[in-house]
Amino acid sequence: MVRVPGEPGVWVFVAVAQMIVVFFLPGNIIWPAAPILSLLAMIAAVTRAYQDAERLRTTDEHQPPT
Amino acid sequence: MPENASPPPPLPALTRILIGPPGKVLLPLIALLALIILNNSSLPGGGSFQLLLMGLGLAYGTIIVWVARFVVALFRSDGRSMLRRHWVRWAAAPVMAVAVIGSVYADLPFSARFALSESSLESLARTVASGPASTDDADQWVGLYPLTSISRTEDGARFLVDGTGFLNQYGFAWSPKGPPAEESHTDYTHIQGPWYIWEMQW
Structure with a gap:
């Protein structure tokens, strides 16, 4: 699976930033677009978090015992 | 695990929260949202505007966080095992949502109060x-x-x-x-x- 770029924290920030847009710029396009963007950014953050956890687990399994 | 193997490195806090089941932060926030909705719908005219705005913000955040975590967990094999293991915590939010929406639809909070x-x-x-x-x-x-x-x-x-x-x-x-x-x-x-x-x- 394609590795999601960036860090989970950055994607969470992108998701939260849409709330500011929704509260201060209401409109016919922004209202449906901002929640969808938030959701997509959150999905990216969670996916990246799973990938990081998997990579840490794999690295740990392949490390020779000290 | 071999005797001399070192413990796995701890995951960063945000990563651990994002891949874990809803817990100490998300579930209390959803319960708070439920209380705000129930309180507002129990008052004539729908309660205070400030609480309504706070509730909308909370609803926006909690729905997006819960849905994103659930969808990703559902599509990943390591996530599905977590869903099965902690199904009560995953089910708590939708159960609360159905209970609150149903009671508001039936006008129970206002009638009861x-x-x-x-x-x-x-x-x-x-x-x-x-x-x-x-x-x-x-x-x-x-x-x-x-x-x-x-x-x-x-x-x-x-x-x-x-x-x-x-x-x-x-x-x-x-x-x-x-x-x-x-x-x-x-x-x-x-x-x-x-x-x-x-x-x-x-």
């Missing part, structure tokens, strides 16, 4: 209606409502509920001889028996 307060409100209304016309009683909690602007009307009494509405204010009117007299910037909606919702328009 009014029913529990009705005898106290009626007792106050009778006292105010039999008192002098010009007296305005002090703000007070009666039943489960914080009342303000308690005053006598032509055929009964009326009082506003503190913290309702944004520009308009809402409360109750007790008028046993029929609908209260029409006034400008005022509207009455019948609830049951001698009770009406009093809307004081801005």
Whole structure:
């Protein structure tokens, strides 16, 4: 699976930033677009978090015992 | 695990939260949102505008966080095992949502709060209606409502509920001889028996 770029924290920030847009710029396009963007950014953050956890687990399994 | 193997490195806090089941932060926030919705729908006129805004923000955040975490967990094999292991925590939010939406749809919060307060409100209304016309009683909690602007009307009494509405204010009117007299910037909606919702328009 394609590795999601960036860090989970950055994607969470992108998701939260849409709330500011929704509260201060209401409109016919922004209202449906901002929640969808938030959701997509959150999905990216969670996916990246799973990938990081998997990579840490794999690295740990392949490390020779000290 | 071999005897001399080092423990796996700890995951960063945010990563651990994002891949874990809903827990100490998300579930209390959803419960808080449920309480805000129940409180607002139990007040005449829908409760305070500030609480409504706070509730909207909370709803926006919690729905997006829960849905994103659930969808990703559902599509990953390591996530599905976590879903099965912690299914109660995952089910808590949708169960709360269904319970709250169902009770609001059936108007349960308003009916329950009014029913529990009705005898106290009626007792106050009778006292105010039999008192002098010009007296305005002090703000007070009666039943489960914080009342303000308690005053006598032509055929009964009326009082506003503190913290309702944004520009308009809402409360109750007790008028046993029929609908209260029409006034400008005022509207009455019948609830049951001698009770009406009093809307004081801005």
